[in-house]
Amino acid sequence: MSKNDKKQNSAGLPEAANAAPAEVQVKPDASKKYFFIFWGIIVLAVATAWILAIMLPGVSESIIERWLMVALAASLAVFLLIYR
DSSP: OOOOHHHHHHHHHHHHHHHHHHHHHOOOHHHHHHHHHHHHHHHHHHHHHHHHHHHHHTOHHHHHHHHHHHHHHHHHHHHHHOOO
């Protein structure tokens, strides 16, 4: 091989190596959005538990907890399926 061929081969590699990381970018705003959506779901579940406990004094707290946990699990499953 001549010296010119070696220079051309070595000069082409850094360009290809630098191009790949530029294509893969994670937006920091998206992760913050998911963070707030997730914790919003948790806060909503807790607030709903307090409101139902006040509005339904004759209903056992364990029943309210069970139904809220089912709803919370379903909403988190939908969250994970949509935002994966």
